[in-house]
Amino acid sequence: MDNLTATAFKIRQDILDTVVNCKAGHIGGDFSVTDILTTLYFQQMRIDPLQPKDPNRDRLILSKGHSVEALYAVLANRGFFPLEDLKLVSAYGSKYIGHPTTKVNGIEANSGSLGHGLSVGVGMALAGQMDQAPYRVYIVMGDGELAEGSVWEGAMAASHYQLDNLCAVIDRNGLQISGPTEDVMGHENLEARWTAFGWHVIKAAGNSTEAMNTAFELAKTIKGQPTVIIAETIKGYGVSFMENAAPWHHKVPNAEEYHLATAELAAKRGAAL
């Protein structure tokens, strides 16, 4: 198997193909979260694609559900379903719809209406605590999503119940659909906000699989409180003309853009090998 970084660039190509094929998707957020998901599914999480309902499996909820193409591509590459199924994403009647659904093997929760994932994860982590089960629960949120009040209800509960089996990740790319998060609804002192809610906070370079891996290892050692990893990412990471450009939140590449992006991803994958 490729190393994690190379795998992440391969997965980006699958995401690109998926978005171009179905002429829809959220490629900017997909690319910013790819390294986070790749690190989790290929290195960190105790999962078995052949036993997706194992009671002791680690769980992940992609609360920023609009980045579903990234999750589909990661799950397909990890063996939860055939890679060819990525061609069915957003096809009429397909189960691979535009936001995560539990109809798809390996997906733990329906998400897409933002701000739901954390509380559902609190329930899962609490169940794990009650059953003394060994699993960990990962909740991946966007930074724009943090404007949802329900995120903070979940944040309070997670620390109240001392859920050290819960790890939240914020894909902190600084952009949301209409522009910079700090212009739309600012998150100044983000670290202090989570600390004040009783969480252990780790900052990490979110587009580095190595840095993310280190952060997840550290999170496992934190006891008595949940951990949030503020993953500092670049929206559109991996394709230079998509990086840090708000329109690529949900733009579909044209033929020329597709070829440019493919060449760049291949070069970066090659360099990582």
Place this chain on the structure above:
Amino acid sequence: MNYKVNFTNEKEKRAMKDVFGATVAKMGEDPKFVYLDADLMSSIGTKKWADAHPTQAYNVGVSEANLAGMAAGLASSGLKPLAHTFGPFASRRCYDQVYLSIGYTKNDVIMIGSDAGVTAAYNGGTHMPFEDMALYRAIPHATVIDVTDSAMLENVLPKLLDMKGLKYVRLGRKEVLGVYEAGADFEVGKAALVKDGSDVAIIACGIMVAEALKAAAVLEAEGIKALVLDMFTVKPIDAEAVIAAAKKTGAIVTAENHNVIGGLGSAVADVLVKNTPVPMEMVGVQDEFGQVGPQDFLQNFYGLTSEVIVEKVKAVIARK
């Protein structure tokens, strides 16, 4: 189903909240049962049991969206959650979470909304749900139940624990007029015939079943034989029972402690227009917000009384 009607127009000795608390304690014998509340355990009679069972009962504080989300996560992890708060907060306040994380995701959760309709009394309009059944009815495959009395509560609530999907139960907290003898057995989704008759059918739920029986007695004295059906499962509605009642009597009056828009009246009308159109009248809140007052004042104010049912019965018979 196996029940005996024993209506004496007297309030029960036990408050519904005490019956609820005792029933929850019994359900707690199932190790997979987990109870969640948004800081209203002392209002619904569960605090004592909850305090004694800290690993099975969680007060999540005043955070209803979190309440529903946590219930979803617990259910998806193999536990059997029941979550309670007052009706407006169990519906409006967490609707998106209930709709998506419980309903759409097919998690098996019991949601309880207490202080149904005018039983919220002194808490006033903010706390008076006339729309909770309408909201829950709009969630695909949800089960919606308006509890009639303590015998029904004791029997029906434990049955929901192993039923699939989202179940919403609304109930009052105080003493209600008893309708059934203790030990009654009901079937979720099947209406209970509480009085037979041939001139008109009164289809009621919740506290309005007792009002319907009072009305039926008044009508009987005037020579009008009213059939009374307890449609405690408002969704899925017992369409067969509605159609049979319409065919037998030729006139229907519904009675509910809820807005007539989206509640029992709407559900019965849906069945009638598609199958057996007969004249119909609806007793219920006529598209109004709640307000403050003792329950009897509110029942008079909104027309949720046996007197109004009698009026509507006469009106509907005149339309036959």
